[in-house]
Amino acid sequence: CLLCAGACHVLYEMIIFIVGMVLGQTVFARVGVALLTALLSLLSIPALYPILRAIEKIGGEPWKE
Secondary structure (H helix, E strand, O other), X not given: OHHHHHHHXXXXXXXXXXXXXXXXXXXXXHHHHHXXXXXXXXXXXXXXXXXXXXXXXXXXXXXXX
16 A cells, blocks of 8 residues: 555656646756655655554444445
8 A cells, every 4th residue: 555655646746747847837957856755755655654544543434335
């Protein structure tokens, strides 16, 4: 689950950067900033995972048919 979330988040950051380049909102020289943002996001996922799992349990089990 963590691996998929991390991969998707890095992919999201890179897509946002590419769209910004296509629309003329950024330049390729800022690719380092985009990669740093993706790296910091990857580092935050394991730290936030236990907190989010605890919040998930507040509502109880989902209803199953």
